[in-house]
């Protein structure tokens with residue numbers, strides 16, 4: 001199972017969390033990665049943790065002030081990127097452009113979506129994975145895999161109807177190993193989570209608990 005820890009703009013120490021991600025990754029069969037803010041990518045990647053960007057823009061080299069170029073993210077050490085997170089929503093054409101930019105830079109892609117219908121649209125754009133995250137559960141500590149299992153199963157069905165190669169992650173409120181196991185039982189191949197680790201007093205302990213049954 002893929003466990004991707006999104007640090008958003010939480011006031012945690014990104015290097016300390018990355019070191020925990022790196023160490024826990026070595027002790028589990030799960031694949032554990034971390035997505036820090038763009039400004040922290042290089043320092044995080046230097047820890048040896050698998051590092052993802054939270055966003056790239058649908059642009060190429062050139063006159064794009066304030067944008068995030070996929071090649072720069074890759075050069076900083078990221079191996080993948082989220083696209084269209086619920087907190088960084090894009091128009092469909094820009095989701096497509098961002099996935100193409102990420103591919104151009106050799107980045108793996110996870111396109112986020114709010115519901116199964118959007119998951120179908122996201123899967124049609126050919127990312128490596130899609131992630132269903134109901135916005136109303138994000139940051140609540142109420143796990144999507146237990147509070148709204150139908151949305152996960154329907155997302156898996158919607159993605160597979162479009163492209164059987166696209167894997168499906170789920171996220172929102174995931175913080176324990178039990179939540180992650182429940183996600184796997186519903187057909188998800190991974191989980192996307194943030195506050196359960198980024199806001200934990202002891203991120204290493206939180207991560208160890210999360211991967212323990214995986």
Ligand SMILES: O=C(CO)COP(=O)(O)O
Nearest residue numbers: 138139172173193194195
């Ligand atoms: O948005 C999320 C991950 O990208 C989920 O956030 P929480 O794990 O804090 O609910």
